[in-house]
Amino acid sequence: xxxKYLFTPGPTPLPPQIQExxxxxxxxxxxxxxxxxxxxxxxxLRYLFQTENPVFTFASSGTGAMEGAVVNLTRExxxxxxxxxxxxxxxxxEILEAFGRECIPLEVEWGTAPSAEEVEKLLTEHPxxxxxxxxxxxxxxxxxxxxEALSSLARRKNKILVVxxxxxxxxxxxxxxxxxxxxxxxxxxxxxxxxxGLAFLxxxxxxxxxxxxxxxxxxxxxxxxxxxxxxxxxTPFTPAVSLVVALRESLSLIKEEGIENVxxxxxxxxxATREAxxxxxxxxxxxxxxxxxxxxxxxxxxxxxxxxxxMKDKLGIQAAGGQAQLKGKILRIAHMGYMDYMxxxxxxxxxxxxxxxxxxxxxxxxxxxxxxxxxxxxxVFS
Amino acid sequence: xxxKYLFTPGPTPLPPQIQExxxxxxxxxxxxxxxxxxxxxxxxLRYLFQTENPVFTFASSGTGAMEGAVVNLTRExxxxxxxxxxxxxxxxxEILEAFGRECIPLEVEWGTAPSAEEVEKLLTEHPxxxxxxxxxxxxxxxxxxxxEALSSLARRKNKILVVxxxxxxxxxxxxxxxxxxxxxxxxxxxxxxxxxGLAFLxxxxxxxxxxxxxxxxxxxxxxxxxxxxxxxxxTPFTPAVSLVVALRESLSLIKEEGIENVxxxxxxxxxATREAxxxxxxxxxxxxxxxxxxxxxxxxxxxxxxxxxxMKDKLGIQAAGGQAQLKGKILRIAHMGYMDYMxxxxxxxxxxxxxxxxxxxxxxxxxxxxxxxxxxxxxVFS
Numbered sequence: 001x002x003x004k005y006l007f008t009p010g011p012t013p014l015p016p017q018i019q020e021x022x023x024x025x026x027x028x029x030x031x032x033x034x035x036x037x038x039x040x041x042x043x044x045l046r047y048l049f050q051t052e053n054p055v056f057t058f059a060s061s062g063t064g065a066m067e068g069a070v071v072n073l074t075r076e077x078x079x080x081x082x083x084x085x086x087x088x089x090x091x092x093x094e095i096l097e098a099f100g101r102e103c104i105p106l107e108v109e110w111g112t113a114p115s116a117e118e119v120e121k122l123l124t125e126h127p128x129x130x131x132x133x134x135x136x137x138x139x140x141x142x143x144x145x146x147x148e149a150l151s152s153l154a155r156r157k158n159k160i161l162v163v164x165x166x167x168x169x170x171x172x173x174x175x176x177x178x179x180x181x182x183x184x185x186x187x188x189x190x191x192x193x194x195x196x197g198l199a200f201l202x203x204x205x206x207x208x209x210x211x212x213x214x215x216x217x218x219x220x221x222x223x224x225x226x227x228x229x230x231x232x233x234x235t236p237f238t239p240a241v242s243l244v245v246a247l248r249e250s251l252s253l254i255k256e257e258g259i260e261n262v263x264x265x266x267x268x269x270x271x272a273t274r275e276a277x278x279x280x281x282x283x284x285x286x287x288x289x290x291x292x293x294x295x296x297x298x299x300x301x302x303x304x305x306x307x308x309x310x311m312k313d314k315l316g317i318q319a320a321g322g323q324a325q326l327k328g329k330i331l332r333i334a335h336m337g338y339m340d341y342m343x344x345x346x347x348x349x350x351x352x353x354x355x356x357x358x359x360x361x362x363x364x365x366x367x368x369x370x371x372x373x374x375x376x377x378x379x380v381f382s
Numbered sequence: 383x384x385x386k387y388l389f390t391p392g393p394t395p396l397p398p399q400i401q402e403x404x405x406x407x408x409x410x411x412x413x414x415x416x417x418x419x420x421x422x423x424x425x426x427l428r429y430l431f432q433t434e435n436p437v438f439t440f441a442s443s444g445t446g447a448m449e450g451a452v453v454n455l456t457r458e459x460x461x462x463x464x465x466x467x468x469x470x471x472x473x474x475x476e477i478l479e480a481f482g483r484e485c486i487p488l489e490v491e492w493g494t495a496p497s498a499e500e501v502e503k504l505l506t507e508h509p510x511x512x513x514x515x516x517x518x519x520x521x522x523x524x525x526x527x528x529x530e531a532l533s534s535l536a537r538r539k540n541k542i543l544v545v546x547x548x549x550x551x552x553x554x555x556x557x558x559x560x561x562x563x564x565x566x567x568x569x570x571x572x573x574x575x576x577x578x579g580l581a582f583l584x585x586x587x588x589x590x591x592x593x594x595x596x597x598x599x600x601x602x603x604x605x606x607x608x609x610x611x612x613x614x615x616x617t618p619f620t621p622a623v624s625l626v627v628a629l630r631e632s633l634s635l636i637k638e639e640g641i642e643n644v645x646x647x648x649x650x651x652x653x654a655t656r657e658a659x660x661x662x663x664x665x666x667x668x669x670x671x672x673x674x675x676x677x678x679x680x681x682x683x684x685x686x687x688x689x690x691x692x693m694k695d696k697l698g699i700q701a702a703g704g705q706a707q708l709k710g711k712i713l714r715i716a717h718m719g720y721m722d723y724m725x726x727x728x729x730x731x732x733x734x735x736x737x738x739x740x741x742x743x744x745x746x747x748x749x750x751x752x753x754x755x756x757x758x759x760x761x762v763f764s
Contacts (some may be wrong), residue, residue: 004407011408011623022624023405025386026393026577028700044563048740059443059579059601061619098601190622195408197441197579199620219480220449237443238571240579240622241393242404318410 007319007347009139009167009293011189011196012337015253018193019335021246029239039233043252047202048169048192048259049184051176057242062166062187066200067095068221069162069183072211073131076100081122082133083114087140087323104129108248110326111295113288116149123157130210131160137168140323142295142332151179160207166190166199170187170254171266171292171336188243191266191292193250193337197243210252229232232320247306267291269335269344272372272374276348276367280355285330293334295322296351302360304328310354317350341380344371359375389729390702391521391549391675392729393571394577394719397635400575403749411621419630421615426633427582427743429605430574430641431566433558437584438608441622442550447581449477450603451544451565455513458482460509463504464515465496470546470704473516479710486511489654493523495670498531512592513542519550522705524677524714531559531642542589542627546580548572552636553674553718556619564589569624573674575719577633578735579625600645632735649673651717651726657747658730662737667712675716677704678733684742686710692736698734723762726753 006013014022027034038057045055058065070092074080080101082092085108096103104126106112123129132154136147147163154161162183165174169184170191177183182204189196203211203223211223225236254262270291274284278297285295298304304321305328311317321329333347348367355362375381385398388395396404409416420439427437440447452474454514456462462476462483467490478485483759488504490496507510518529536543537671544565551566553572558566558628571578585593585605586690593605601607607618621685636644659678667677680686686703687710693699704712730749737744757763 006408008410010620011410014408019405019407023401025401026388026396026571028388028390028393028702029578031700053721059441060446061441062619063619064442064602087410095601099599100605126638187621189408189622195622196411196620217481219477220446222480237445238392238578239443240577240625241571242577242624243622245578263469318413320410368686 003316005317005346007333009190009315009320009332009334009336010187013191013339014195015338017249017253018246021249022195022242024242024243024245029241034241035233037245041244041248041251042230042233043257044248044365047200047328048251048254049176050174050178050259051174051184051202053202054203054222054227054230055200056230057235057244058201058241059197059237060199061196061220062185062199062219063091066091066164066184068201068218069185070095070101070224071099071161071218072214072223073160073183074101077102078130079104079126079128081106081126082131083108083117083119083130083135083145085112085141085143086110086135086138087101087136088135088167091154092135092164096133111127111143111286113145115270116146116153118190119150120153120155120157122174123159129159129170131162133162134164136163136165136174137172137290137292138236139167139293140292140294140326141286142290144290147174147181148179151181153180160210166292168292170262170266172290173263173343176202188247191336192247193253194243194246196238198247225235228247263291265333265340268374268378268380269339269341270277270294272371273335275374276370277310277351279366279370280352280362284296292336293332293333297330298328299360302355302358304331307331307358309356310352315354319347354359385554385698387699387728389715391572391714391716392569394575394716395721397579397632397720399499399635400628403631404577404624406624406627408623413621414621414654416623417615419627423633424612424632426630426637430558430583430636431558431568432556432641433584435558435586436609437582438605438612439502439617439621439626440581440583441579441619442581443578444567444581444678445473447567448473448546449581450583450600450605451567452477452483452727453481453600453603454596454598454605455484455542455544455565455589457596459484460512461486461508461510462513462515463488463501463511465490465517465527467496467500467523468492468517468519468520468581470517470549474517474546478515489564493525493668495525495527498528501532502535502539504542504582511541513544516545516546517710518545518547518556519554519672519674520583520676521549522677522708524666524672526672529556530561533563535561536564539578542592550672550674552644554672557644558584558663570629572720574629574630574693579622580629604741612686627629645673647722648717649759650756650762651721651723652676654726654753655715655717655730657756658752661748661752662734662744665707675714675717677712677714679712680710681742684737684740686713689713689740691734693732697736699729699733701729723757
């Protein structure tokens with residue numbers, strides 16, 4: 001018997017209620033029973049997205065809904081701005097280019113987020129740009145972009161803002177309507193505490209008008225068809241029934257805790273993780289760290305691959321390594337999904353122990369003490 | 383306590399092993415553990431598809447893989463033939479047209495299948511056609527198309543044949559390599575006994591050459607990217623992990639029984655269903671009945687909607703009604719997924735009882751006796 005602990009930034013661990021819901025006998029989707037579930041789910045999604053806009057549910061990975069955003073919201077040959085500071089910013093660029101859009105990338109150093117001024121400068125240079133593609137949490141570097149500021153800029157310049165919130169939604173503050181974000185894309189396997197297989201997209205009236213004006217070549221991602229079905233609590237194609245049934249449980253857990261409390265919990269877990277890592281003498285990779293995942297630099301003298309494997313194979317703790325140019329250089333610890341404060345003790349203990357086994361000089365117990373100090377001070381256990 | 387019996391042509395009932403697999407803790411997809419599962423799944427899929435060709439797995443509904451086939455295998459403006467004899471044939475036409483392909487429909491009367499001669503005639507009229515889109519089991523009418531004959535024609539005329547086997551694969555004989563079918567599309571929620579959420583596509587070398595020659599505008603459905611990943615037992619985007627884990631169980635059940643035995647079982651169940659319905663004085667809708675689902679005409683004097691609801695609400699048996707122009711006119715009884723011989727007794731008893739309650743004149747017990755006679759004669763219980 002060896003317990004396993006998943007700290008990857010998607011998939012994330014499942015609550016037992018959701019595991020149970022996934023195992024229920026299947027029901028048919030063209031029934032009152034399913035429609036009632038889907039109606040409840042749609043209400044819960046609007047709450048989670050903090051929007052009154054429609055939220056579409058696709059049977060696909062998050063990337064599918066990103067593709068949907070590109071093909072419905074832009075025309076061939078149209079110039080579009082994408083913020084590129086990691087693997088997922090690159091994905092916006094790749095999708096835009098795959099469909100013959102002209103991508104104007106705002107390339108930012110990995111581990112940093114763009115300022116609204118940099119975005120504004122590029123918009124001024126390319127006034128034809130109508131749509132900005134951004135990423136709430138760039139999972140590959142653990143970096144948060146200030147979406148509120150971007151959204152305010154987008155409204156001032158009358159641009160449409162599309163946010164990939166796949167890795168952040170449900171774990172990081174995001175106020176779709178209050179901030180005025182046009183399109184928010186999400187996936188099931190992150191903050192929603194579900195297996196992968198569902199993608200979501202909310203769309204504002206402003207963005208909707210552009211979709212309606214657009215000659216869209218789409219079928220599976222056809223937003224017009226999606227909206228028509230959505231209004232009847234239906235989907236154009238067979239939905240991933242078991243995942244939707246489990247989603248109801250997830251949304252009800254989130255509703256029960258309250259979205260602001262959920263954000264606060266993950267934010268505090270992220271803060272404790274960063275502080276504890278620094279106590280251990282480690283450096284946080286990102287200069288604008290996200291609440292969903294912390295990227296910590298592998299200290300010099302330590303092999304990143306060996307650290308990852310020791311934690312995974314011997315301690316049972318699976319974090320994520322670095323991707324592309326960050327391979328072996330960072331360790332990414334997620335704090336989203338079915339995770340609470342005690343999990344932070346567990347992962348920091350594991351990291352401390354693994355580093356210590358590998359001969360890295362650290363004062364034992366300092367990481368954990370810091371976590372305890374923060375949680376006690378914040379009244380987590382009172 | 384009221385038991386429910388699902389006889390819809392997708393989703394279909396789940397075996398307990400699969401329900402259990404769906405509820406397991408989630409694992410990360412970039413691990414040796416997942417890769418071993420996916421490698422086993424890929425082997426099982428090749429067995430199920432009866433092919434040595436690659437079989438791609440998408441996180442999507444079946445329609446997604448249909449879209450993938452259209453965008454990867456045809457060019458804009460290209461003429462393509464689609465056999466249209468029901469809702470799913472229409473889907474090929476809709477997808478082709480959504481992406482600016484010129485669809486030459488071979489319209490056949492609903493409930494009938496085209497002969498190879500009719501297809502050949504159209505190919506002769508439009509020699510530019512390179513790809514034929516067909517449907518193994520047209521679920522909306524319970525009709526089977528002779529794919530073996532079509533495939534032989536396609537090879538003779540050097541055309542590519544794409545078969546939507548979403549509703550048939552695993553329930554109806556389909557020999558991809560032996561018959562020489564280029565592309566076979568399938569979905570998880572039918573013969574594979576899984577929830578909806580996975581789509582599959584096998585592709586021959588002949589079809590692959592066309593993909594390679596094609597300037598494809600695709601990202602989520604990009605076959606070149608899929609193939610590169612497939613060769614490493616991977617997928618380009620986060621897979622629907624829980625469904626893939628459960629798929630391994632399903633494929634292992636199919637392998638254990640043997641695909642020919644599986645086909646024989648469903649074929650016999652379908653035959654018994656048709657014979658029993660006729661004993662009850664009912665008419666089979668299709669002139670080329672499929673083994674996956676039987677469409678039976680609602681007899682005159684009986685309201686189709688009421689029959690459906692009586693069976694569903696009072697007896698707990700959910701069949702499917704008719705779609706589009708067949709609404710209220712047929713009842714569709716699936717015999718695929720997690721179903722065995724005894725389920726046929728159950729559904730025929732239910733149909734007989736419901737019709738009898740509604741005042742339809744029939745000799746009670748005749749349907750069941752016919753089922754028993756057939757099964758005993760075929761040695762099902764020996």
